[in-house]
Amino acid sequence: MISALLIFLALVLFITGQLLLKHAMESELYSARFMKFFITGLSAMTSSFFITLGLLQRYDLSYLYPFQGLSVVIISLLAAAILREKLTARLFFGAALISVGVVLVSLS
Amino acid sequence: MMVTLKKFVLNPWVQLAFSVLCVTASEVFLKRGAVEAPKLGWRLNWTGVSGLASFDVWIGILFVVASFISWLYVLRFLPLTVAFPVSNFAHVLVPLSSWVFLDETISILRWSGIGLVLIGIFIVAKPVARMEEKL
Numbered sequence: 001m002i003s004a005l006l007i008f009l010a011l012v013l014f015i016t017g018q019l020l021l022k023h024a025m026e027s028e029l030y031s032a033r034f035m036k037f038f039i040t041g042l043s044a045m046t047s048s049f050f051i052t053l054g055l056l057q058r059y060d061l062s063y064l065y066p067f068q069g070l071s072v073v074i075i076s077l078l079a080a081a082i083l084r085e086k087l088t089a090r091l092f093f094g095a096a097l098i099s100v101g102v103v104l105v106s107l108s
Numbered sequence: 109m110m111v112t113l114k115k116f117v118l119n120p121w122v123q124l125a126f127s128v129l130c131v132t133a134s135e136v137f138l139k140r141g142a143v144e145a146p147k148l149g150w151r152l153n154w155t156g157v158s159g160l161a162s163f164d165v166w167i168g169i170l171f172v173v174a175s176f177i178s179w180l181y182v183l184r185f186l187p188l189t190v191a192f193p194v195s196n197f198a199h200v201l202v203p204l205s206s207w208v209f210l211d212e213t214i215s216i217l218r219w220s221g222i223g224l225v226l227i228g229i230f231i232v233a234k235p236v237a238r239m240e241e242k243l
Contacts, residue, residue: 018188019188021180021183022188025180025183026183026184072193072196075188075189075192076188076193079187079188079189083187085187085189086187086189087189088235090231090232090235091189091193091232093231094228094230094232095193095228095232096228097227097228097231098193098196098199098224098225098232100224101196101199101221101222101223101225101226101227101228102196102199102221103221104217104221104224105199105203105218105221105222106221107218
């Protein structure tokens with residue numbers, strides 16, 4: 001139960017971190033706005049990294065990695081919804097194939 | 109000559125490729141370092157902190173930092189809906205380099221996963237690449 005929660009938390013922090021960093025890099029470098037998004041993004045990525053490291057000591061990579069595969073589809077959807085990026089059917093289809101591929105790579 | 113080189117290095121697609129190569133190299137070095145790391149008592153062992161005693165782990169960390177910096181550069185120019193799917197090329201390179209450098213095996217299921225990731229990246233990157241050719 002706790003581990004399921006930690007896996008979910010690591011995934012959410014990783015995705016949030018990517019979106020925050022993308023947002024930061026689109027702002028004027030070193031401005032107050034940039035610093036705000038960059039520091040929160042970096043903290044989210046770092047926390048996710050250490051939670052994953054802790055989980056890796058207890059579980060197989062093949063159990064943890066499929067969840068990372070899901071991040072491709074989720075990040076594409078959220079980038080379209082939150083960052084207003086253009087998401088075509090083609091891009092979404094490609095992202096979905098990559099997600100399935102990453103899950104298969106990690107299962108075996 | 110210098111101008112061409114500068115243009116090449118500053119191309120976000122080149123930086124994306126560099127970032128993926130660094131991620132792959134970091135995984136190989138971190139894995140090698142983690143295996144040779146001394147076993148600490150159970151109280152500290154779960155953090156992986158004992159890996160810091162290995163030289164390979166420090167090389168791995170250098171590659172992690174390098175990949176992160178070039179990834180930030182990529183984010184400045186490419187949309188996340190393109191850059192992030194393409195960065196998953198690491199999921200092709202890591203099994204391949206584990207096979208070559210670490211003597212790990214690749215099952216048929218894993219080969220098919222590698223194939224799907226490649227097709228997906230091709231689908232995502234092709235229209236964008238064509239758009240840039242026109243510019």
